[in-house]
Amino acid sequence: MNMLEEKSISLAKQDFPNIVRQAAKGHETITRNFKSLNHEKVSIISTDIFEEILDQGYKFNPTIEEDLDGQGYTISIDELLIHGEGSTLISALKDLAENLMDYTEDYLNRVDFFRQIENRKHHYPYLRRIARLTDIDQVMEVIAECHTSLQQAILNQSQKG
Amino acid sequence: MPYQFTTGDIKSIAKRIGLQQINTKKWNGTDINGNFWQTYIHNHGDGVPILTGTAKQQAKQMGFKDLEDMYDFLINSKRKR
Numbered sequence: 001m002n003m004l005e006e007k008s009i010s011l012a013k014q015d016f017p018n019i020v021r022q023a024a025k026g027h028e029t030i031t032r033n034f035k036s037l038n039h040e041k042v043s044i045i046s047t048d049i050f051e052e053i054l055d056q057g058y059k060f061n062p063t064i065e066e067d068l069d070g071q072g073y074t075i076s077i078d079e080l081l082i083h084g085e086g087s088t089l090i091s092a093l094k095d096l097a098e099n100l101m102d103y104t105e106d107y108l109n110r111v112d113f114f115r116q117i118e119n120r121k122h123h124y125p126y127l128r129r130i131a132r133l134t135d136i137d138q139v140m141e142v143i144a145e146c147h148t149s150l151q152q153a154i155l156n157q158s159q160k161g
Numbered sequence: 162m163p164y165q166f167t168t169g170d171i172k173s174i175a176k177r178i179g180l181q182q183i184n185t186k187k188w189n190g191t192d193i194n195g196n197f198w199q200t201y202i203h204n205h206g207d208g209v210p211i212l213t214g215t216a217k218q219q220a221k222q223m224g225f226k227d228l229e230d231m232y233d234f235l236i237n238s239k240r241k242r
């Protein structure tokens with residue numbers, strides 16, 4: 001049983017305004033390129049639904065490591081092979097957020113390249129979450145969403161003004 | 162055994178595996194086996210010790226098993242990863 005509607009590109013072209021209206025209501029249409037070797041498929045789906053899926057399924061799990069000599073903190077996101085560092089928790093988080101924004105920009109500009117790299121191809125959904133954020137404070141909040149110590153560091157920083 | 166690296170050590174390792182400095186702290190590149198590696202090196206000065214946690218992350222990001230493996234690569238200049 002296939003509950004998903006699938007259309008060829010030529011049919012989808014003819015019906016595109018209706019497909020977009022349906023997508024906005026929550027219906028997904030899959031278009032298949034029958035002329036390509038792999039018969040590639042593309043989903044046309046509401047951006048809101050797509051982003052809800054990403055927000056629920058791709059949460060960040062940062063790890064904090066305090067230096068043995070007390071010189072600072074390293075915060076890493078292992079699933080993205082990325083880290084930030086700083087003399088305080090908040091400066092390390094800010095550094096990580098900067099690195100993540102830089103990586104996101106590079107990744108989305110060269111997505112066809114990164115999607116071919118075995119240990120980086122699965123980074124896309126996490127970075128797509130970051131791509132829609134508009135400033136570093138929002139990025140820091142998303143990184144900290146599952147980590148109470150980092151949330152507290154952000155709160156302390158905002159209370160300092 | 163704890164391993165201590167300096168900024169200069171990490172830069173030297175990154176260069177030996179074929180990474181290039183892209184911006185103030187990002188280094189990346191593709192090694193001779195076609196693997197892409199990317200790491201972040203703060204330019205504190207070549208003699209400045211790297212934070213323990215940062216060195217561990219840099220080791221992972223450059224494809225070393227752990228700090229011991231990266232240290233062995235550093236001291237053995239003939240080693241090809």
